[in-house]
Amino acid sequence: METIVLKFGGTSVGSTDRISAVANLIHAASSEAFPVVVVSAMSGETNRLIDLAQSFGAEPNKREFDALISTGEKVSASLVAIALNHLGLKAKSLSAAQVGMKTTAQFSKAKILEMDNEIIFQTIKDGYIPIVTGFQGITDTGDITTMGRGGSDTTAVAIAASIKSKRCDIYTDVDGIYTTDPRIAPDAKKLDSICMEEMLELSGQGAKVIQIRAVEFANKYKVLVRVLSSFKPGSGTLILHEENGMEDAVITGIASQTDQTKVTLHGVADTPGIASGILSPISDAGIDVDVIVQNVSVSNKTDFTFTVATHDRAEVETVLKEKMHGILYDELIIEEAIGKVSLVGVGMRSHAGIASTAFNALADAGINIQMISTSEIKITIVIAETQLEEAVRILHKAFNLGD
Amino acid sequence: METIVLKFGGTSVGSTDRISAVANLIHAASSEAFPVVVVSAMSGETNRLIDLAQSFGAEPNKREFDALISTGEKVSASLVAIALNHLGLKAKSLSAAQVGMKTTAQFSKAKILEMDNEIIFQTIKDGYIPIVTGFQGITDTGDITTMGRGGSDTTAVAIAASIKSKRCDIYTDVDGIYTTDPRIAPDAKKLDSICMEEMLELSGQGAKVIQIRAVEFANKYKVLVRVLSSFKPGSGTLILHEENGMEDAVITGIASQTDQTKVTLHGVADTPGIASGILSPISDAGIDVDVIVQNVSVSNKTDFTFTVATHDRAEVETVLKEKMHGILYDELIIEEAIGKVSLVGVGMRSHAGIASTAFNALADAGINIQMISTSEIKITIVIAETQLEEAVRILHKAFNLGD
DSSP, X not given: XXXXXXXXXXXXXXXXXXXXXXXXXXXXXXXXXXXXEEEOOOTTHHHHHHHHHHTTOSXXXXXHHHHHHTHHHHHHHHHHHHHHHHTTOOEEEEOTTTTTOEEOSOTTSOOEEEOOHHHHHHHHHTTOXXXXXXXXXXXXXXXEEEOOTTHHHHHHHHHHHHTTOSEEEEEESSSSEESSOTTTSTTOOEESEEEHHHHHHHIIIIIOSSOHHHHHHHHHHTOOEEEEESSSOOOOEEEESSOTTOSSOSOOEEEEEEEEEEEEEEEEEOOTTHHHHHHHHHHHTTOOEEEEEEOOOBTTEEEEEEEEEGGGHHHHHXXXXXXXXXXXXXXXXXXXXXXXXXXXXXXXXXXTTHHHHHHHHHHHTTOOOOEEEEETTEEEEEEEGGGHHHHHHHHHHHXXXXX | XXXXXXXXXXXXXXXXXXXHHHHHHHHHHTTTSEEEEEEOOOTTHHHHHHHHHHTTOSSOOHHHHHHHHTHHHHHHHHHHHHHHHHTTOOEEEEOTTTTTOEEOSOTTSOOEEEOOHXXXXXXXXXXXXXXXXXXXXEOTTSOEEEXXXXXXXXXXXXXXHHTTOSEEEEEESSSSOBSSOTTTSTTOOBOSEEEHHHHHHHIIIIIOSSOHHHHHHHHHHTOOEEEEESSSOOOOEEEESSOTTOSSOSOOEEEXXXXXXXXXXXXXXXOTTHHHHHHHHXXXXXXXXXXXXXXXXXXXXXXXXXXXXXXXXXXXHHHHHHTOOSOOOSEEEEEEEEEEXXXXXXXXXGOTTHHHHHHHHHHHTTOOOOEEEEETTEEEEEEEGGGHHHHHHHHHHHTTOOO
């Protein structure tokens, strides 16, 4: 039987009225294929639970923290099932433990290892729409884990991959992927489709519509993903595997991100293995590092710079001081007020001059570039956070992305 | 290692401040034996979840309803564990699924079948205080069940029986068992101890301090239970297995209960098997029947009367109309406004005249008796609900139970 995975985020299930609307969307989708649903916690619920946990101290035990906040998705899964019953449809909520969603034991940052699709298939065979709790899993020893904010997207794509669904629809509060954030550049255009690689780069840079790990999963297992709104009708943005019709566009979109911190080890002795010596303990602690830049060395010393999410700053400092062995440096410089802007497009590969167009446009506006990092289809520029929105508007205009 | 089970009800974990107080009580108990904790949902939480479920219709699917409301205990278990961490103690929350608390598949009225105490012993061996979710279990197929209001008491006693704890302390918002409800008779006395059989009768008649199934469990598996307050210090009331020092007291206490409905099948053909013909389908539907009275028959017809909780009334009517085959009767009479008052005492066995003292006292006050049911250590009297409190005060005085 052909299936379609529908994932609903926190605002989509934010109230019992919203949940009724979601039930109608599931009902409508059932005419296309048998629906399998993944839900987030009701918006506000996860924060309420975090506040409860932190009322006993800033750093609650991670196992208990995950067990606690995982209750949010259980509540919404049951409510969605009840709302579907009300429409005359059979549905069953299934927790991560019930579907055997095995993850690593890195609490709050767990990664999916495997899942048992038998339970989902059996539920479908029995005629029930499975409503699976997103964002969470269990370890080999049965402890409950969570996968970090946005993890429900990954749950949805992982299930779609496992049961070979025809598509994974990610319902959210925006109606698709735009050339850039419309709140920053009001003439931003919705894209009808975007290729997976571009999406991967856009998502990683804070497009915020879908979690990066979900896009990676979709990329790896060739899951067709669509991003659309649960609040207003529309076809959303389809995330394509092939680069169909992308030849003309040099730049597809611009992403930006705040809440980033730049960490510089100044005057590192330039010996083999410094990069892994610095980054391995950080990676072991489960902290995601984003842009990494190492300049050429001067008199056998170099500067090693990377960015992390600002909420990881305290842990990064601890790790660098306690776990980084054998790396000598002159000074540790940490700067929180930075922003990142990224130009993304598969067309970039075959077009020279993108970087210089971007740098010139920023220079004309007096915006100083602190770091540059490039990949085949992306150019990331780190600047002062205060100038970020202006930079987005300037670049959006420089590449004629608006309506 | 000697263990002690501590169970905390909804008001005892009703706020993060109360949870901190509970953590201190657990810490204090750990000097007596290794604590194993069972928790209810934070007071108000279960009702909040019920309201959410019922916003889609009055009768939500029972499987989903149970999955939904079972999240309440998961939240408080994790919070208690986090509060214990804050005191420097190691603790682990364990859900019903994690401890393998197997129950029947009667959603909302599930009964414990067996539990796997290995996980609890292993947790203790690892040095962690287990914090187990009360009130819930799982079926053989992994569905989550709940055991009805007050079910956490049963969880606690079942665990105490399984791991052979020295005692099971039921922390609540009252400081022990009284001769009767102090809100009705202000001179009611707290009992330092009560024998298990009396407690069983008192609890069943609505003493409300501890759930009847928990007392039955404790009785069956010889678990020593103590009822005490988490709000103020005190030794509570110990529920004894032996009838120590009970010889003098003829009546130990008086229980009363409202929210009861009387169901009478008038003019039933008096043939063998009517009682089971009427009650079996009700029992099959998981409805608890309380007082049952059948009078002697007149011209081969009799009246068969029983009482149920008023919230079960609609289901009882449905069952009687649809499932009761081969029983003929003239009329079905249902009366909601009834109350029950019960005199309980093991001394009753060896003393004549208890019943007549009680009936005379009620007659003097002009209170009409509708039904009488007696056991070896209990006399239950059904009267109009409006006269219930007066009846309690009259009987409390007639047997000199006050201070």
